[in-house]
Amino acid sequence: MTHHALRTVMLAGALLAMASAALAQTRNPPQPTRPAPAATAPARPPAAEDASAVKSGEVIARVGDSDVTAEEVRATLQLLDARQQAAMAHDPALLSQTVRAILANRLVLREASAKKWEQQPAVVAQLARARESLIVETYLQSVTAPPDSFPSEAEIKSVYDANAGALLVPRRFRLAQILVSVAKDADKATEDTARKKLDDVVRKLKQAGADFAAIARSSSEDTASAEKEGEIGWVTEPDLRTEIRGQVTGLPKAGVTDPIRLEDGWHVLKLLDTEAAHSRPLAEVRDALVQRMRAERIEANRRAYVAELLKQSPPVVNEIALSKLLEAKPEAAPSR
Structure with a gap:
């Protein structure tokens, strides 16, 4: 080499x-x-x-x-x-x-x-x-690579149609929230203080013409979303916590949930918008499909090529000696 x-x-x-x-x-944990x-x-x-x-x-x-x-x-x-x-x-x-x-x-x-x-x-x-592995790998790559014309547009479309279910994007919800922080193991005084603040938030939200964004800015203890008028963005239905999903999925647009208790405190959410479930368009997934199809074809070609070589020159393995080799204990290293 x-x-x-x-x-x-x-x-x-x-x-x-x-x-x-x-x-x-640099990877951040999901919220x-x-x-x-x-x-x-x-x-x-x-x-x-x-x-x-x-x-x-x-x-x-x-x-x-x-x-x-x-x-x-x-x-x-x-x-x-x-x-x-x-x-x-x-x-x-x-x-x-x-x-x-x-x-x-x-x-x-x-x-x-x-x-x-x-x-x-x-x-x-x-x-x-x-060196042997490098030669084998590069040679197999050269003899098993499909032509540049593979896959054809018709083949891509066929695979796309056959996998439409796997390409489904679940329903999404655009949400805003107001958070009143309190740990589940907080003492009674802390819990009472948080509950009073929550009651005040709920009272304001029930007033005629209540401005959720303004209340989120002034009252939410989630500082990141409070700076954006409480908005936390789009969340897919499977990613919603069970406690939240049960309320959000039944809301009309601009509807507000009842307070939801989680580990970090009380959450009150507003549904800003909904996007129905839909299949990702072919143009969006075409490159990924082509890569996957070519990879699968290469793997199939490789198996077929090696199988043909083995057919032409059948290997002979001394299974008895092999089993003894596996049973044998490695020799002890010489003492120094």
Whole structure:
């Protein structure tokens, strides 16, 4: 295996771990009555935004006497999955972390090479297996990839129609809320204070011409929604808490629920709008369907190709020896 190929294999593991860790740190926990953020189409990494702006051989970074070129950064980014690439597009700092990870790997590789680490018997064996796996994987990719014309528009439409049920978007509700905070294990005095405030809110809401938005601004203890006149946005029906769903689904537009007790306090919600359940249009899911269809075709082609090879050259396995191998205890390492 060449030094360049070895660097690529090493970088892949480090960068995938780095990207996953960075994504985990920035992920926010869902709120009980708020909608999950809508999925967005994967974006290209920043390094690929304008391919003509940076030449492939241009040096992006350097450590010691080792350069990292734009071509190497782009190649490394292609090893990341679509979600990780999208994260980099939305947070350029992640791209800088990626380049720094490449530089760190270069330093480690230089240290290892100076000590001839690649000549260690265990490393030689692992490199041989990695080389074999890389050859097998890239060859299978080349012989099992479907033509660019697959799938046809008719095939896409057929799969879309067959999976219409799975593409159904459930009913959604646009909600606003007023929250009177009080923990379920609060003492009696705290509970009484919260209850008095709740009664005052309910009294104001029942007055003729009551302005829910104004009351939310002045009384709600959910500061994030209070700044937006109590609005918490769109929530799909399955995402609603059972206690809330029971009241919201029966409300007319602009209707207000009775106070609902949850772990964090009393919630009073207003239904601002409703969106009926509907199937996602083909144009919206076409790219995802194409990716899935091509992936399934590749997997089917791969199974068929390998099955044909095995048919032409049937393997012979000594099952008795194999069972003994599994039963045998590993030899103890020699004492030092």
